Amino acid sequence: MSASDATPAVDAAARARLAELVTELAVVHGKVTLSSGKEADYYVDLRRATLHAEASRLIGALMRQLTADWEYVSVGGLTLGADPVxxxxxxxxxxxxxxxxxxxxxxxxxxxEPPRRLPSIPAAARGTAARRVLVVEDTSTTGASPSQAVEAAREAGAEVVGVATVVDRATGADDVITALGVPYRSLLGLADLGLA
Structure with missing residues:
Protein backbone atom coordinates (compact mmCIF):
# COMPACT_ATOMS: atom_id res chain seq x y z
CA MET A 1 0.00 0.00 0.00
CA SER A 2 1.49 3.30 -1.05
CA ALA A 3 2.02 5.87 1.71
CA SER A 4 0.54 8.55 -0.57
CA ASP A 5 -2.55 6.45 -1.15
CA ALA A 6 -5.46 7.85 0.89
CA THR A 7 -7.05 4.48 1.60
CA PRO A 8 -10.66 4.50 2.81
CA ALA A 9 -11.24 3.29 6.36
CA VAL A 10 -12.60 -0.21 6.86
CA ASP A 11 -14.67 -1.59 9.74
CA ALA A 12 -12.01 -2.26 12.41
CA ALA A 13 -13.99 -4.98 14.23
CA ALA A 14 -14.73 -6.84 10.98
CA ARG A 15 -11.09 -6.54 9.92
CA ALA A 16 -9.92 -7.90 13.31
CA ARG A 17 -12.34 -10.82 13.00
CA LEU A 18 -11.09 -11.56 9.48
CA ALA A 19 -7.50 -11.55 10.77
CA GLU A 20 -8.52 -14.07 13.46
CA LEU A 21 -10.18 -16.32 10.89
CA VAL A 22 -7.29 -16.15 8.43
CA THR A 23 -4.81 -16.92 11.23
CA GLU A 24 -6.91 -19.83 12.47
CA LEU A 25 -7.91 -21.29 9.10
CA ALA A 26 -5.19 -20.42 6.63
CA VAL A 27 -1.78 -19.99 8.28
CA VAL A 28 0.24 -23.19 8.07
CA HIS A 29 3.70 -23.34 9.68
CA GLY A 30 6.56 -25.35 8.15
CA LYS A 31 8.96 -25.11 5.20
CA VAL A 32 7.14 -24.55 1.93
CA THR A 33 7.97 -23.49 -1.62
CA LEU A 34 5.63 -20.75 -2.80
CA SER A 35 4.23 -20.49 -6.34
CA SER A 36 6.81 -17.74 -6.90
CA GLY A 37 9.54 -20.33 -6.27
CA LYS A 38 10.59 -18.63 -3.03
CA GLU A 39 10.82 -20.61 0.21
CA ALA A 40 9.08 -19.63 3.42
CA ASP A 41 8.68 -20.94 6.97
CA TYR A 42 4.93 -20.59 6.74
CA TYR A 43 2.22 -20.70 4.12
CA VAL A 44 -0.94 -18.65 4.00
CA ASP A 45 -3.38 -20.98 2.22
CA LEU A 46 -6.00 -18.31 1.80
CA ARG A 47 -8.43 -20.63 0.01
CA ARG A 48 -9.16 -22.03 3.47
CA ALA A 49 -10.50 -18.58 4.37
CA THR A 50 -11.89 -17.33 1.05
CA LEU A 51 -14.01 -20.48 0.79
CA HIS A 52 -15.19 -20.25 4.43
CA ALA A 53 -18.71 -18.82 4.85
CA GLU A 54 -17.98 -16.22 7.54
CA ALA A 55 -14.58 -15.21 6.20
CA SER A 56 -15.92 -14.91 2.66
CA ARG A 57 -18.67 -12.51 3.75
CA LEU A 58 -16.12 -10.41 5.65
CA ILE A 59 -13.75 -10.37 2.67
CA GLY A 60 -16.49 -9.17 0.33
CA ALA A 61 -17.65 -6.39 2.64
CA LEU A 62 -14.14 -5.26 3.63
CA MET A 63 -12.79 -5.30 0.07
CA ARG A 64 -15.70 -3.09 -0.99
CA GLN A 65 -14.86 -0.71 1.87
CA LEU A 66 -11.14 -0.78 1.01
CA THR A 67 -11.89 0.18 -2.61
CA ALA A 68 -14.89 2.45 -1.98
CA ASP A 69 -13.21 5.42 -3.66
CA TRP A 70 -12.46 3.47 -6.87
CA GLU A 71 -15.21 3.27 -9.48
CA TYR A 72 -15.41 -0.13 -11.19
CA VAL A 73 -18.09 -2.35 -12.66
CA SER A 74 -16.32 -5.70 -12.64
CA VAL A 75 -13.83 -7.49 -10.40
CA GLY A 76 -11.59 -10.47 -11.05
CA GLY A 77 -8.09 -11.79 -11.42
CA LEU A 78 -5.93 -14.77 -12.25
CA THR A 79 -7.68 -18.05 -11.51
CA LEU A 80 -7.73 -19.67 -8.86
CA GLY A 81 -6.73 -17.39 -6.01
CA ALA A 82 -8.75 -14.43 -7.24
CA ASP A 83 -11.97 -16.30 -8.03
CA PRO A 84 -13.50 -16.61 -4.53
CA VAL A 85 -12.33 -13.09 -3.64
CA GLU A 113 -13.12 -17.84 -31.45
CA PRO A 114 -11.45 -15.49 -30.68
CA PRO A 115 -8.88 -17.08 -28.36
CA ARG A 116 -8.34 -15.02 -25.22
CA ARG A 117 -7.40 -15.37 -21.59
CA LEU A 118 -10.08 -13.00 -20.34
CA PRO A 119 -13.77 -13.40 -21.16
CA SER A 120 -15.52 -10.29 -22.38
CA ILE A 121 -16.07 -7.94 -19.50
CA PRO A 122 -19.81 -7.52 -18.84
CA ALA A 123 -21.19 -4.38 -20.47
CA ALA A 124 -17.77 -3.61 -21.97
CA ALA A 125 -19.31 -2.37 -25.21
CA ARG A 126 -21.41 0.24 -23.41
CA GLY A 127 -18.66 2.84 -23.02
CA THR A 128 -15.49 3.61 -21.14
CA ALA A 129 -17.11 3.67 -17.68
CA ALA A 130 -18.28 0.09 -18.19
CA ARG A 131 -14.69 -1.02 -18.79
CA ARG A 132 -13.36 -0.01 -15.36
CA VAL A 133 -12.27 -3.11 -13.46
CA LEU A 134 -10.67 -4.02 -10.14
CA VAL A 135 -8.06 -6.79 -10.12
CA VAL A 136 -7.97 -8.87 -6.94
CA GLU A 137 -5.84 -11.65 -5.49
CA ASP A 138 -6.00 -13.63 -2.27
CA THR A 139 -2.33 -13.13 -1.40
CA SER A 140 0.70 -12.10 -3.39
CA THR A 141 4.42 -12.65 -2.94
CA THR A 142 6.00 -11.28 -6.11
CA GLY A 143 3.00 -9.57 -7.71
CA ALA A 144 3.20 -11.90 -10.72
CA SER A 145 -0.40 -13.16 -10.63
CA PRO A 146 -2.06 -9.75 -10.32
CA SER A 147 0.38 -8.38 -12.93
CA GLN A 148 -0.74 -11.07 -15.39
CA ALA A 149 -4.36 -10.21 -14.63
CA VAL A 150 -3.73 -6.49 -15.16
CA GLU A 151 -2.08 -7.26 -18.50
CA ALA A 152 -4.95 -9.53 -19.62
CA ALA A 153 -7.59 -6.99 -18.57
CA ARG A 154 -5.80 -4.24 -20.47
CA GLU A 155 -5.51 -6.51 -23.53
CA ALA A 156 -9.29 -6.97 -23.35
CA GLY A 157 -9.75 -3.20 -23.40
CA ALA A 158 -10.42 -2.64 -19.71
CA GLU A 159 -9.13 0.18 -17.56
CA VAL A 160 -7.71 -1.30 -14.36
CA VAL A 161 -8.51 1.10 -11.51
CA GLY A 162 -6.46 -0.78 -8.92
CA VAL A 163 -5.27 -4.07 -7.45
CA ALA A 164 -6.43 -5.23 -4.03
CA THR A 165 -5.29 -8.31 -2.12
CA VAL A 166 -6.60 -9.86 1.06
CA VAL A 167 -3.12 -10.52 2.52
CA ASP A 168 0.10 -8.72 1.56
CA ARG A 169 3.25 -10.74 2.36
CA ALA A 170 5.46 -7.59 2.31
CA THR A 171 7.80 -9.11 -0.26
CA GLY A 172 7.63 -6.49 -2.99
CA ALA A 173 4.32 -7.19 -4.73
CA ASP A 174 3.22 -3.61 -4.07
CA ASP A 175 6.24 -2.22 -5.95
CA VAL A 176 5.65 -4.53 -8.91
CA ILE A 177 1.99 -3.50 -9.15
CA THR A 178 2.56 0.22 -8.74
CA ALA A 179 5.30 0.03 -11.41
CA LEU A 180 2.47 -0.91 -13.80
CA GLY A 181 0.84 2.43 -13.00
CA VAL A 182 -1.85 0.80 -10.88
CA PRO A 183 -2.57 1.60 -7.22
CA TYR A 184 -2.26 -1.32 -4.79
CA ARG A 185 -4.05 -1.98 -1.51
CA SER A 186 -4.36 -4.89 0.90
CA LEU A 187 -6.67 -5.70 3.80
CA LEU A 188 -4.18 -7.52 6.02
CA GLY A 189 -0.44 -7.69 6.47
CA LEU A 190 1.82 -10.25 8.12
CA ALA A 191 1.68 -8.46 11.49
CA ASP A 192 -2.11 -8.88 11.50
CA LEU A 193 -1.55 -12.64 11.28
CA GLY A 194 1.20 -12.80 13.92
CA LEU A 195 3.84 -13.49 11.24
CA ALA A 196 5.96 -10.34 11.43
Missing part, protein backbone atom coordinates in the same frame (compact mmCIF):
# COMPACT_ATOMS: atom_id res chain seq x y z
CA UNK A 86 -14.07 -11.68 -6.72
CA UNK A 87 -17.29 -13.55 -6.05
CA UNK A 88 -17.26 -12.41 -2.40
CA UNK A 89 -17.06 -8.81 -3.59
CA UNK A 90 -19.71 -9.41 -6.24
CA UNK A 91 -22.16 -10.78 -3.66
CA UNK A 92 -21.44 -8.23 -0.91
CA UNK A 93 -23.96 -5.47 -0.20
CA UNK A 94 -23.63 -2.44 -2.43
CA UNK A 95 -23.91 -1.50 -6.09
CA UNK A 96 -24.04 -4.31 -8.65
CA UNK A 97 -20.54 -5.47 -9.58
CA UNK A 98 -19.89 -8.28 -12.06
CA UNK A 99 -16.90 -10.59 -11.91
CA UNK A 100 -14.50 -12.05 -14.45
CA UNK A 101 -11.85 -14.76 -14.54
CA UNK A 102 -8.41 -14.51 -16.13
CA UNK A 103 -7.17 -17.87 -17.34
CA UNK A 104 -3.53 -18.80 -16.79
CA UNK A 105 -3.31 -19.82 -20.45
CA UNK A 106 -5.45 -19.35 -23.54
CA UNK A 107 -8.35 -21.76 -23.80
CA UNK A 108 -7.70 -24.77 -26.07
CA UNK A 109 -11.16 -26.36 -26.15
CA UNK A 110 -14.81 -25.37 -26.43
CA UNK A 111 -15.60 -22.01 -28.02
CA UNK A 112 -12.22 -20.81 -29.22
Missing amino acids: ATSIMHADGPAIDSFVVRKAAKTHGML
